Amino acid sequence: MKKDEESGERTRARSGTGNADPGGGKRDRSAEPGGGILMGRPFGVPVYVAPSWFLVAALITWVFGGQLDRVLPELGGARYLVSLFFAVAFYASVLVHELAHTVAALRYKLPVRRIQLQFFGGVSEIEKESETPGREFVLAFVGPLLSLVLAAVFYAGMQAVEPGTVPGVLLAGLMISNLIVAAFNLLPGLPLDGGRMLRAVVWKITGKPMSGTIAAAWVGRALAVAVLVGLPLLTHTGVLGNPTEDIGGMETVTDALLAAILAAIIWTGAGNSLRMARLREHLPELRARALTRRAVPVGSDTPLSEALRRANEAGARALVVVDGHGEPTALVRETAIVGVPEHRRPWVAVGGLAQDLTDGMRVPAELAGEALLDRLRANPATEYLVVEETGEIYGVLSTADVERAFVAAMARPGS
Numbered sequence: 001m002k003k004d005e006e007s008g009e010r011t012r013a014r015s016g017t018g019n020a021d022p023g024g025g026k027r028d029r030s031a032e033p034g035g036g037i038l039m040g041r042p043f044g045v046p047v048y049v050a051p052s053w054f055l056v057a058a059l060i061t062w063v064f065g066g067q068l069d070r071v072l073p074e075l076g077g078a079r080y081l082v083s084l085f086f087a088v089a090f091y092a093s094v095l096v097h098e099l100a101h102t103v104a105a106l107r108y109k110l111p112v113r114r115i116q117l118q119f120f121g122g123v124s125e126i127e128k129e130s131e132t133p134g135r136e137f138v139l140a141f142v143g144p145l146l147s148l149v150l151a152a153v154f155y156a157g158m159q160a161v162e163p164g165t166v167p168g169v170l171l172a173g174l175m176i177s178n179l180i181v182a183a184f185n186l187l188p189g190l191p192l193d194g195g196r197m198l199r200a201v202v203w204k205i206t207g208k209p210m211s212g213t214i215a216a217a218w219v220g221r222a223l224a225v226a227v228l229v230g231l232p233l234l235t236h237t238g239v240l241g242n243p244t245e246d247i248g249g250m251e252t253v254t255d256a257l258l259a260a261i262l263a264a265i266i267w268t269g270a271g272n273s274l275r276m277a278r279l280r281e282h283l284p285e286l287r288a289r290a291l292t293r294r295a296v297p298v299g300s301d302t303p304l305s306e307a308l309r310r311a312n313e314a315g316a317r318a319l320v321v322v323d324g325h326g327e328p329t330a331l332v333r334e335t336a337i338v339g340v341p342e343h344r345r346p347w348v349a350v351g352g353l354a355q356d357l358t359d360g361m362r363v364p365a366e367l368a369g370e371a372l373l374d375r376l377r378a379n380p381a382t383e384y385l386v387v388e389e390t391g392e393i394y395g396v397l398s399t400a401d402v403e404r405a406f407v408a409a410m411a412r413p414g415s
Helices: 051-071 073-107 133-159 166-185 193-206 209-237 249-285 304-314 334-338 342-347 369-378 399-411
Strands: 011-015 036-040 047-049 112-118 121-126 295-299 318-322 328-332 354-356 362-364 383-387 393-398
Touching (some): 051 166, 073 112, 073 121, 073 133, 073 166, 133 166, 193 209, 209 249, 295 304, 295 393, 304 342, 318 393, 369 399
Parallel strands (some): 047 112
Antiparallel strands (some): 011 121, 112 121, 318 328, 328 354, 383 393
C-alpha cells in the first residue's frame, strides 16, 4: 500500500504494483472532478476508476496477449479478450486489497473519502491518522495480507483445472500478480504498506510518530533509488528468469522507463509523507484562542469612523455588530472596511459592511488543530465569531490569520 497526500489533511494509502467520505445515495456512473468514473459504493465508500486505468488496462492486455501467444498459440486473436479479462480480474484483486484497508479504517472509526483505481494500482483515501502504532500496523498490513490470501485462492484454483488451458493460465497469472503486489507493498519504505508498518514499529519504540515517519520516508527514498538502478539491471542480467539473448534495445528502454516511473512514485510519496507528518505535528499550534483578534461591540447604525475610533482606543482589530440587548448579530468584514475611503467613513454605518452571523460562524474558543480546520472548511467565511463556553464574545477569528499561521507552521522544520 502506498500512501501520499494530495490534499491537505487526507491520508492516502495505495496498493498495486503499488490504502483510504463514506458515501451513500443513488448509484450512477457519473464522473467526479479528479475522481474518475463512479463504479459503486461498497461499505458506503465510493469507488472510482481513473481515466489512467484504461491506459494501463490496454497495456496489460497487449503485454499479456503476447505472453498468451507463446503459451496458447491456438487462441489467435481471441487471446486479447482473455488478456482483457485478466486485466479486469487483476484490478478486481487490487480493489479487494483496497477494501481490506477500508474495512480496517472503518473498524477504527477513521473516515474513508473514496477508493480510486488508477495507473499503478489503487488508493484508499483515509482522512485521519491512526491513533496508535498498533492500529497503524494493522491498517497497513491487512492489504498485503489479503493479496496473499487471494494468491493462495488462485493457487488452489489451479489445482482444480488442467494446466496449459485458458483457466489454468489465467489463475497462474492472477496468483503471480497478487504475490508481486503483496511482496512489493511489504517493502519497508513509505509510501508503501511496508513503510507504514516500519513507521508503526519505530513509533512504538520511540513513542514519536514523527520519528517513525522520518525513518520510513528515508528508507522509501532509498528504495526509490534501488528500483531506479536495480530493476533494469536485474532484467538485463537475466536474474528474473528471462533469457539474456532475448533482451533487446526496446525491452531495455521499456524496463528503464518503468523503473523511472516507479522510482518517481515512491520518492514523491515518501516526500509527501514527510510533509504531511510535519503538518500534523504543527496542527495543534493552530488554536482559535491564540489567533483571535480582540473585538469591540457596536450598534448597526454606528458610523464606521466612530466604530474604528472605539476599536483603536480598546486596542481591538475587529468589530462585532450587536442588537439592543448586546447579542451579536453580524461581523464587520475587514475587506469592506478597507474599501471605504477615509473621508466617507463618518457617513457609512457599520451595518452596511457587516455579514450576518450564522451558527457555522460561531467558533468555540477552545477549538484547535484539525478540529478547527474542519470547522472552518465546513463553514466557509472570511471572519468567525469566537465565543467562550458561556456564550460570551471572545473576539473575531480571521481566515487570513489562520492561513498565515498555517504557512508559518509548515515553514518550521519538523522535530
